[in-house]
Amino acid sequence: MHPAISVICFTLFSGAGYGLLSFLCLDDLFDLNFNLSSARHMGLVVVALVLITVGLLASTLHLANPRNAWRAFFRFRTSWLSREGVFAVLLYPVALFWLFTLWGSDAGGSKVLAALTFLLCIATLFSTGMIYACLKTIRQWNTALTPTNYILLGFMLGSLVLVASGAGNVTIALIMVGAAALGKLIYYYWIGQPAGPTINSALGFTRATVRLLDVGHGEGNFLTEEFGYEVAKAKLIWLRLISIALAFLLPALLLLAFGATAGIPAMLCGFAGVFVERWLFFAEARHVVNLYHGAQAT
């Protein structure tokens, strides 16, 4: 799949924002020892909302006809994209009311609103993952690991932002880095297994070899541009290593060695690593339509 920068930024920044907001809600609910003053707490909620908004705005950039974007809220019943949009929009008033209740109160804000904000964060992150995971046409996405990874990586980035801000909790951040790394490694193992349709089942000739002679068009078209994206295997492996090193190994080592003082470099590494991870999430996904263009398997 073609990795569109707008969609990568959307999932990266909004994911981090939802992760950060979730931790702030959890701290309010269960006191995770973040030791946030009222002003600090409010400031961080605003940072989270800014991250979310930047991400959501980036996502609208890839629409070819944004005039009709408002219609995207109306198929909640069947479409995960619609659900994601609805949850994302519902979150704003709830989070803002909660933010208001944090004002000047060192005991935290309204617990009901904190819980509601937290649930909406999870619902939005889950829906974002399900946008991809529900597609049977792309086997690398069609797995429960996809929403799991979206949630884990969002939480990981959120916890790193917290540590970088001088609040937060290094142990929690380390646990999140470990959990996200584990999820991603399982994913890489899982997509390495051969599965899914082949050129034979795509055309219905399952008892003989099938080869493409001619695609029937001289230049590219929508299908080759959108789905034909392919990166050399060797480059993919390098990028995987880079993303694992940046997203998980470096932040973990930095936090283990220097504790909260290395919060900012750890956070920057985390963002860079997850950016590469998101790019790979698209670049490694092989849509079944490629079978009709000559791929033997996906």
Next chain:
Amino acid sequence: MKLGLVIDLDTCVGCHACAVACKQWNTSGTSGPLSDYEPYGAEPSGVWFNRIRHYEVDDYPNNKTINAPMSCMHCEDAACVTVCPTGASYKRPEDGIVLIDQDKCMGCNYCSWACPYGARELDRESGTMKKCTLCVDRIYDENLPEAERQPVCVLTCPSHARFFGDFDDPDSEVSKQVRQRSGYSMMPEQGYQPTNKYLPPRQQPAVETHKPRQVSREEHSAEDKPMAQIQRWIAQQLKRQA
């Protein structure tokens, strides 16, 4: 009603006439225009509802060229419709045709990701998704003579490889063809239950090529005469038919 196409992979010669006729009709139809990008430039490209690809099946000497025209299959379980967030994509309950409301589409490409058959293409000019309409603006048009109330691809096909009809009617041409010729669905394991069906190529023995006939010198000069060559070719053809 369950309207759709049957495409005969045995007789399709891969001429692309159906795709050209489709483009010609639909560019001024309900989903039109079907924009072209740089039609006279170095890399012409554009929107098509129907694309024909060419494959080689099996290995020498049993290999065979297969031309596979593909357009929207008007699937019964059409995920392109369920994933669409705006409701622009819909499946008509009365005849099963899957359509896109050009006034509602926001051009997010999501439905094209959900389609296994590459049937949906974004039109960069209008910013909306486009696809085969099964010529919905022809098949019900009472101003047309009845025989012409069919998709243009079906009317155009010079080798009669395309059939249009109602799969819910067991006596329709499409139902009969599927029954008699073991019509099948492409990529059934995706679970979309495509309405369009394909007829497999008929089985034919491989033409023998490994023992070319040895011809003596005198025979050769006699055989070389054009009339003799034509006679030999006709004799060969008759032998193969028998």
